[in-house]
Amino acid sequence: MPLTQADFDAVLLTLELASLTTVLLLLIGTPIAWWLARTGSWLKRPLGAIVALPLVLPPTVIGFYLLVSMGPHGFIGQLTQSLGLGTLTFTFSGLVIGSVFYSLPFVVQPLQNAFEAIGRAPLEAAATLRANPWDAFFTVVLPLAKPGFLTAAILGFAHTVGEFGVVLMIGGNIPGKTQVASVQIYNHVETMNYAQAHWLAGGMVAFSFIVLLALYSGRSNKRVWQ
């Protein structure tokens, strides 16, 4: 048997984390991207830079600050404790929050590009055809931005699957709770169990290749249906 039960659990947990994170990111990222694409405010550049920070920061830095703020003395920790939720460090919920921060730019930037490419014209046409702004967003912007949403979802999902540093900082290595595939590979290497590491690592290479292949194929198709 190439994969142990612990490996399976880790893969499943990874997929669960990535799916949940992607859904949350699409919900949070869409309004942020819409605002960044439309605003003329001076806040656009500082906010855009903050969203892009995870692109350049070492994951350990994000993980460190999240660990501190979600800990018993941090502001998130204080909030969750006052709500009776305890602290989020070393929990699955903590991992989800960390992943949302970590993968945010991978979702916001493709969406922002898509919204900017659409421009004002289709919205103005919709307005003169009696569609209110919400109506126009759902019937014109969403369908026109579909390739952007697809790219955002794939990148957000894949990037969360590949995360390691943030998980290790705030989630630790708890089997079935916070032990994701990348951490499990690390465990195998630590215990000199290279054969097991190969199976998981090879699986992730194949997975990443397929995701990127899907992404690039989707891009070239875009031209055909536009």
Place this chain on the structure above:
Amino acid sequence: MIWPLRRQPAAIQAVAGLGEIRGRFKVEHADFILDVELHLPGRGISALFGHSGSGKTSCLRCFAGLDQPSEGYLQVNGELWQDSDQGIFVPAHKRSVGYVFQDANLFAHLSVRRNLEYGHKRIPAAQRRIALEQAVELLGIGHLLERLPGNLSGGERQRVGIARALLTTPRLLLMDEPLASLDLKRKLEVLPYLERLHQELDIPILYVSHSPDEVARLADHLVVLEEGRVQASGPLKETLLRSDLPFMFEEDAEAVVDGSVSHYDPDYRLLSIRLSGTDAVLQLTHAPLPAGKPVRVKIKARDVSLSLDQAEGTSLLNLLPARVEHWLALDNQAQMLVDLRVGDERMIARITRYSFDRLGIHAQQALWVQVKSVSLLASD
């Protein structure tokens, strides 16, 4: 954008002024100021004419509510759409306008049929006075319904754009240079449909154009804009003849004359057009048209010359009795524009000041006009 603190009134306010459109807009940008006051008839086609940068499109966007002028007032046939003094601004999606964009601006992800239905299904069924089939037939787009906009020609896209705007049964149809992006062949393809709109539907149209030909062919009322201000506004023929307008000083001063077909000679392919209020006829070679059909012709000032007597033995077809109204010297002081009355219609002649003095032209003088060239504008 500043969020309006005052709540918008739930319903659009009714005001006096059925049968008219009144608008006043003041828009200030760093490099451009639009400051116009318009009073337009509540029916027919009004043209907003001017060079690019004169503020035509800005003005149209204010009518649609796509731009919010800092100061403005707009009422359309008794509906109040904006009054900045009262803090009223009806947003674009609540105004009963149809907007035809310069580049059609169709939804790329929807078929022609779904584009047409988009506005149609967003108005209450009871308000729909134009059926899908009717608009499709009027614009001749029945064969395009299942196509995507990306597969249409420019002329086809523009016709779909017009049908889509019409299907919201607008109280005002706004057209932003709908022919500007088309080549001559496509223009000639779309123009007859625009004329049909005018004849078959009772929707006032505000038509933006920088083409004198389009304006002369389509409009009933003309507004001339120059650098964000109204230079002139009035019924088409009077306004075209007003000699104090900047565009009149250019090479293309012209008059538009209405008449009806009186006779057709198939042997010489010669069409005779009787002008209203006189027995005089204009003749030109043309394809056959039925007698009695109303037509509109355009006569350039440089194609009109004057003669004191009815010249015999000339190859010119068109020799009409006329009366001098008034005149004006052109900037170069070598040429004159003479405003003439032929029956109920007015024409304009451009002659040299030398000829003007030699003929001793004076007010109410009876003379003959010789028309070298006539072009038919509306023929359907």
